[in-house]
Amino acid sequence: MxxxxxxxxxxxxxxxxxxxxxxxxxxxxxxxxxxxxxxxxxxxxxxxxxxxxxxxxxxxxxxxxxxxxxxxxxxxxxxxxxxxxxxxxxxxxxxxxxxxxxxxxxxxxxxxxxxxxxxxxxxxxxxxxxxxxxxxxxxxxxxxxxxxxxxxxxxxxxxxxxxxxxxxxxxxxxxxxxxxxxxxxxxxxxxxxxxxxxxxxxxxxxxxxxxxxxxxxxxxxxxxxxxxxxxxxxxxxxxxxxxxxxLTLPSQRPDTLTDDADRSPFGCLPTGAALRSAPKALLIELSKQLEREALRLGPASVVAATFQEARHFTPSTVARYRDLVERTGFVCALGEGLPVEPLPGLRGAALAVGDPVRGEWDVAVLGPHFAAALLARDLGDGGPDHERRFEYALTYDRETVVRAAAALLARVAPRPPAPVEAGLPVPARRSAAGPAAQAGPPVADPVWQHAVAALPSGVCVVDLRLPDQPLVYVNPAFERLAGLPRAELLGRNCRFLQGPDTDPVAAAAVRHAVAAGEECRVTLLNHRGPERTPWWNELHLTPVPGPDGAVAQYIGVQVDVTARVEAERALARERDRARVPA
Missing domain, CATH: 3.20.20.450 (EAL domain)
Known part of the structure; x- marks a missing residue:
């Protein structure tokens, strides 16, 4: 029995x-x-x-x-x-x-x-x-x-x-x-x-x-x-x-960073900190410089910022912060009227009425070897927007920057749970009435599911409508290529497959194609499993429109072409040696 x-x-x-x-x-x-x-x-x-x-x-x-x-x-x-x-x-x-x-x-x-x-x-x-x-x-x-x-x-x-x-x-x-x-x-x-x-x-x-x-x-x-x-x-x-x-562990001080949740980043400045006065136009340029520092630091950096009101989160700001989300480790942006997810991957919070953060302009950048923060408070003197004046401090004191960043992170709303694995979407169908696309439902037919599961190529689905554009489907071949079980793959952005030796031009081509809603075929270096073994991925991305015609998901097909790339490189080296005169 x-x-x-x-x-x-x-x-x-x-x-x-x-x-x-x-x-x-x-x-x-x-x-x-x-x-x-x-x-x-x-x-x-x-x-x-x-x-x-x-x-x-x-x-x-x-x-x-x-x-x-x-x-x-x-x-x-x-x-x-x-x-x-x-x-x-x-x-x-x-x-x-x-x-x-x-x-x-x-x-x-x-x-x-x-x-x-x-x-x-x-x-x-x-x-x-x-x-x-x-x-x-x-x-x-x-x-x-x-x-x-x-x-x-x-x-x-x-x-x-x-x-x-x-x-x-x-x-x-x-x-x-x-x-x-x-x-x-x-x-x-x-x-x-x-x-x-x-x-x-x-x-x-x-x-x-x-x-x-x-x-x-x-x-x-x-x-x-x-x-x-x-x-x-x-x-x-x-x-x-x-x-x-x-086991001897370091002595931790009894005070806590989360006490700063009751005060603002500007309130984290030490008593007697030297304050300056400047118009908004100068703060814009100082903020952009700190953002550039964060981009230089890359994935090992945290960026925490405030924008007073949602209207100050302009289209040009959206473009800059989309780049920060893609290229740094963690980014949050808070302000009155800003949603808890101002754009995919950017974290926010629902600020309480009377929260002092609403009256501040703050940008804190924190990394392993770098700490800097612009902490400013609106003086409320009115006038044209770019001429509004703030009192501010630009600090590189690590302890102050940590406290300012923690004050904002202590307000950040939780990220929604990772999505449960979805069925594989099908390409959109063209309606007879016109070019507008209508997304098909997830494939529930077990024959299709088994067919995709049996493919030797890796297949994944990324949902652009969810924060940070996570994986919502992977087939067994993708699990083998990634070197991780699907439980550790679903809910993550595909960028974790990349590494510092991945060609930034190839990675940028993928980002630009997704931003434009276009197909993309590129070969780039990925890394497999916890041991991060490098392998060459021939990646083909296909957009899947949603009911409104906008791209809702991407289907990615991955093929391991490491042997081909290495053979091509070996042949190129032989040719280079043959050109060198004896």
Missing amino acids: ATSVPSIDDVLRTGTVRSVFQPIVELDTGRVVAYEALARGPEGPLERPDALFAAARAAGRLADLDAACRGAALRGAVQQGLRAPMTLFVNVEPEVLDRAPLADLLAIASAAPGGLRVVLEITERALATRPAELLRTVERVRAVGWGVAVDDVGAEALSLAFMPLLRPDVVKLDLRLVQERPGPAIAEIMNAVNAHAERTGAVVLAEGIEHAGHLQTARALGATLGQGWLFGRPGPGPVAGAETAA
Whole structure:
């Protein structure tokens, strides 16, 4: 008789979520200083965490599963005798960071056995999704004595941009940093991480250490802690006979950045700051210069700005901020009458009546090695718009810039949840009455679905109507090309496939085609999976109009042409050598 496969509801009802523990060691001494709690389901299809969380996400039970994992981590730690001076690393799912009852988090902290230190791990996915909630949650759990770690740093540049705002106690390097050959991207990441560690005393932890070569690389990158199969695989409890020691984390000041949510960026200026007076025309040029600095910094930067009123968010401003959204890590723009998503990917907020932000002109740019802010307040003297006068300060003090940026991020509205996977759209049909296109419904026919699923080429659908133009469909071939399961692909913008070595001309061609609603065929360098293996993608994009005739979605077809490109380059090198006289 066949055994029935448990559903996620069964798993949660029966309490069969459990934790296994992987050691974290000092690289110089080999002593165990902490354990990371990793979730596991019951034996069978839901045992692996990716399958477990995918099932919970599909069933709308992610918050319940996340709470069950935290409970299992603490219960397992207590049962296995993890006590002082040991530290326990616990993960939290970013989608439910603010919805997970904070009382549960605090209860775990208060119920932990005497002296057991807890470190809350946050992944990059939490950073841009709910920044206001993230800042508040991080600082409240820190207030009860927990530490904070940012996980998978380096997988995307956004974690580097948010590091000054989160002030993590532990920076966990993505495993590819110790497992790949050094290159420009790794150098950029390590410059940012080491700068943060030097300023704050944060501890650097390298993941994915599997052999002595990885250990040597981790030390060279500045890591003092390590985690990986070289030190022990995840198991039911502490490593037998392992020497242990206490983990020392930097002392965090008790004051919080989120207190600045009650004041404006201009109010973050220190007492006695020198103020100047200038007309709006000068502030426009100063703002544009800071925007250019952000573009130079690229994906590792945060831009936070205010515009007083929606009417000041002009078409030329929209064009500039569309470019910032595309080329920097995180951008928000707030003002009276501005929506919570002024344009795709640009974050906003519904400002309360009387919010002092409505009377300010602020632009804060923050990166790993750069901090600058224009903080201005309208003097209310009237007159022609370009002649209106403001009192302002242009500051490069990092602490002031961090506080000003946090004051705006603490107001940003949460991003809507990632869309559930849609069916594959069909190309628009031309009506007999005229050229206006009418979008066909999602393909529900299983024959079509199976046909697309069976294609050897990668197929994806991007929805232009949703914030940041996310993926809403991927076929199995796309998953293989991207090196990630669809649960980690849906809801993300395709730009994550690119890297610092991607030809900016090819990437710009894609952006321009999408902006114009045109077809596009281009070959560009992409990167596969967490290890970021480079491969050449022959990409063909086709627009799909919506009911109003405007482009609503894009269908992308990807083909791996790495062998062809490398052969062509080898042939070109041979020809070049043949032209060189002996």
